[in-house]
Amino acid sequence: NAGVTQTPKFRILKIGQSMTLQCAQDMNHNYMYWYRQDPGMGLKLIYYSVGAGITDKGEVPNGYNVSRSTTEDFPLRLELAAPSQTSVYFCASSSSKQGANSPLHFGNGTRLTVT
Amino acid sequence: GQSLEQPSEVTAVEGAIVQINCTYQTSGFYGLSWYQQHDGGAPTFLSYNALDGLEETGRFSSFLSRSDSYGYLLLQELQMKDSASYFCAVRDNYGQNFVFGPGTRLSVLP
Numbered sequence: 550n551a552g553v554t555q556t557p558k559f560r561i562l563k564i565g566q567s568m569t570l571q572c573a574q575d576m577n578h579n580y581m582y583w584y585r586q587d588p589g590m591g592l593k594l595i596y597y598s599v600g601a602g603i604t605d606k607g608e609v610p611n612g613y614n615v616s617r618s619t620t621e622d623f624p625l626r627l628e629l630a631a632p633s634q635t636s637v638y639f640c641a642s643s644s645s646k647q648g649a650n651s652p653l654h655f656g657n658g659t660r661l662t663v664t
Numbered sequence: 665g666q667s668l669e670q671p672s673e674v675t676a677v678e679g680a681i682v683q684i685n686c687t688y689q690t691s692g693f694y695g696l697s698w699y700q701q702h703d704g705g706a707p708t709f710l711s712y713n714a715l716d717g718l719e720e721t722g723r724f725s726s727f728l729s730r731s732d733s734y735g736y737l738l739l740q741e742l743q744m745k746d747s748a749s750y751f752c753a754v755r756d757n758y759g760q761n762f763v764f765g766p767g768t769r770l771s772v773l774p
Contacts, residue, residue, distance in 0.1 A: 580760065582762070584764075590766065590767070591751060591764045591765055591766040591767050592707070592751070592764040593764075594761065594762075594763070597760065597761060599760055607761070639706060639707070641762075643762075645759075652697060652709035652712065653697075653699070653707070653709065653753075653762055654709075655706040655707050655708070656706065657705075657706050658706055
């Protein structure tokens with residue numbers, strides 16, 4: 550199993566450019582998440598989805614959009630990149646079950662720099 | 665609101681025992697988890713508590729007291745490879761969301 554796969558691993562954007570961060574999971578998980586992590590900080594939830602066709606805002610959604618057309622894929626869209634969006638972005642997935650057998654599985658992250 | 669608090673840094677020597685505390689305040693509670701993250705890496709799952717008490721997984725143990733909104737991660741027989749950041753996370757919002765603490769950076773000295 551590949552688990553959670555994120556692409557690209559690194560990206561440099563100019564202010565005002567747009568891009569899509571890709572995320573795919575092969576564990577048939579219902580729940581998927583996008584977090585951002587600034588240097589030396591914790592993880593902030595951007596958007597999440599509890600199933601195909603269902604998305605909702607997290608703590609820091611401004612400047613981002615998501616879609617969930619399939620169970621496997623959960624892309625994150627940045628429309629007008631700003632320096633404040635320089636961060637490491639982690640996609641994660643989880644089973645909808647409660648308990649220790651349903652932790653978050655993280656991708657390896659996308660390191661984004663906006664200049 | 666939702667908030668979790670952890671110490672920012674902890675330092676210990678190889679072979680020692682260290683405890684990382686976490687207090688939380690969330691709108692709902694469906695369990696407390698711990699994740700480890702090495703520099704440049706992704707967080708990985710360590711432990712989970714849904715009920716009060718101690719859960720043991722090898723050298724790592726995790727404790728929860730729901731009445732005190734408090735938990736801790738206990739690392740025994742510390743090794744150099746345990747140097748990493750450790751995050752507590754609460755599953756809330758009917759189990760749909762994971763809210764993370766700010767993280768504790770553990771440095772293990774020889």
